[in-house]
Amino acid sequence: MSKQAELLADEAAHKTVELDDSLPEAHASLAQALANEWKWKEAEAEFRRSMALNGNSAATHYFYAITCLSPQNRIDEAIEQYRTALSIDPLSSIVNANYALLLLQVRRYPESLAQFQKVLARDPNFPPAHYKLSQFYANTGHFPEAVAELRKAFPKMNSASPDPKGYLELSMQIDDSDRSAAVADAAALAGNRIQAFEYLEKAYSSGDNELLFVIRYPALDPLRSDPRFKDLMRRLGLPD
Structure with missing residues (x-):
């Protein structure tokens, strides 16, 4: 979401809450708008x-x-909220897929893969699950599978070699203002530190919300001690 779109969403959400403070949906919308602006304490209060x-x-x-x-790396609390959401709506493909992604972020690889497989067994033509599964495979070093899953998510892609370079090339094909963080992930996996930081900054500047996932991926572990990464986390208002 662009910065302008975020500001408009924030303004609309504030107005809705002002009109009727008793609407839970209004507070939820405002919470999301505040989170998209990285205003963590205010967002949590509204949630x-x-x-x-x-x-x-x-x-x-x-x-x-x-x-x-x-x-914010509050993993136990996040898992609890995911499980509550799934107890209410167990068939939601997007909630199940992003829960699998959270398990990747915390290095619970077997559980993450099993969760992805469960989603795709039920909804095999769900592109976001294939896209996120490609990131799982790439971050766990399974590049043939990562390339295959990325092409399932984006069928019009060109072919690519089943290695880190090929995965980066494919990620570059989908680069836009909302995918810069994914390119940073792929660049880090390919060992291109300069390009990884370039795209992390691009993601930050454009308000790419996927940045909040990617900063926790295993691929970025070699970058965490770099002052540029620490500065990025500071600007996001997040713990290292």
Whole structure:
């Protein structure tokens, strides 16, 4: 989401809450808008207000986990919120797929893969699951599978070699203002430190929300001690 779109969403959400403070959906929308601006404390307060008004919204529990808790590395709390969301809406493909991605972020690889497989067994033509599974395979060193899954997510892609270079080439094909973080991930996996930081900065500047996933990926572990990475985390308001 662009910075301008985020500001418009924030303004609209604030107005809705001002009109009727008793609507849980309004507080949830405001919480998401605040999280997209990386205003973590304010976002959490709105999520909690929304859940106090309606604790049975799978979407609110899900967005609290994915946009607020997970970026702050509050993993146990994020898992609890994912599980609550799935207890309410167990068949949601996007919630199940992003739960699998959270398990990747915390290096619970067998559980993550099993979760992805469960999603695709039920919904084999769900592109976001193939896209996220490609990131799982790439970050665990399985590049033939990563390339295959990325091409399933984006069928119009050109072919590429089943290695880190090929995965980076494919990631570059889908690069736009909302995919810069994914290119940073692929560049880090290919050992291109300069390009990885270039695209991390591009993701930050464009407001690419996928950045909040990628910064926790295993591929970026070699970058974490770099002052540029520490500065990025500081600007995001997040712990290392």
